[in-house]
Amino acid sequence: MIFSIDQILSSEDLAEIKQVLQQAEFIDGKLTAGWxxxxxxxxxxxxxxxxxxxxxxxIRAALAKNSLFQSTVRPKSVHSLLISRYDVAMSYDTHVDNALMKGKSGLCRSDVSFTLFLDSPQDYEGGELVIEGVQEEQSYKLEAGSAIFYPSTTLHRVNPVTKGTRLVVVGWVQSIIRDASDREILFDLDTARRAIFAKSGKTPEFDLISKSIANLLRKWADV
Structure with missing residues (x-):
């Protein structure tokens, strides 16, 4: 499942991050790439x-308090974050993310990848994130402070920047639910449960869905 979340970062957080990055030192991105x-x-x-x-x-604190991120991804750990800059003519051609990455407690799976945009689309040209599907490609270029989340199993690329500078945070998450289709089932059930509660309160139908969510978590959770 590919989905976006708007305004993960507040305008204050975004301004503070951008100010720090204006004075920061960047190095060659190849140093953290696989062979x-x-x-x-x-x-x-x-x-x-x-x-x-x-x-x-x-950034981790902003993700931790975002309810949509929590219910959709069900993170066990946001184990890797990189802050990347693309100047004119820079790009990242087609690749797949590493299945295993080093975290604080050892190797972690990359189940979900994400790109958190730090610049407005009007600030640069090109630089779209392109995710390849079986029959088509989809490109993404979101507002500053918003993020796109996608399965780490996908082939994807970043198109060349033709004007301006593209600043992003890229990250990887190990979910407590290993399978992407299982995560989607849990998200759909939780969305339906919340809609029932908002409309009618704690009904028998709400209780049945809550029971199913709890039992599926017991069955699928990798903790």
Missing amino acids: HAKLVKNNQQLKSGTSQNELKAK
């Missing part, structure tokens, strides 16, 4: 240090 991705990756990434740690903590 085959190095061939097609042409961007820059924020250098490790105190400012990067503070920005990552702010």
Whole structure:
């Protein structure tokens, strides 16, 4: 399932992050790419240090309090974050994200990938995130502070930037629900349950759906 969430970052958080990045040092993005991705990756990434740690903590905090992210992704850990910059002529050609990445407690699965946009689409040209499907491609270029989430299993790319600068946060999540179709079932059930509660309160139908969600979590959760 591919979905977007608007305004994950508040305007205040976004302004603070952009201010820090104006003075920050970026390095060659190939340093964090896999051996085959190095061939097609042409961007820059924020250098490790105190400012990067503070920005990552702010982004993780914003995700932790976003109810849509929590109910859709059901994160076990947001284990990897990179702050990337694309200047004119920079791009990242077709690739798939690594299945396993290093987290604080060891190797983590990448179940869900995301791109959090830090610039308005009017601030740069090109630089679309393109996700490849079986029969078609879809491109995404969201407002600053908004993010697109997609299965880490997909082939995707970033088109060349032709004007301006593209600043984004890219991240990877290990979900407590390994299978993407199972996550979608849980999200649909939870959406229906909330709609019933908003309309009629705690009804027998609400209780039955709540029971199904709880039992499916017991069956599928990887904790």
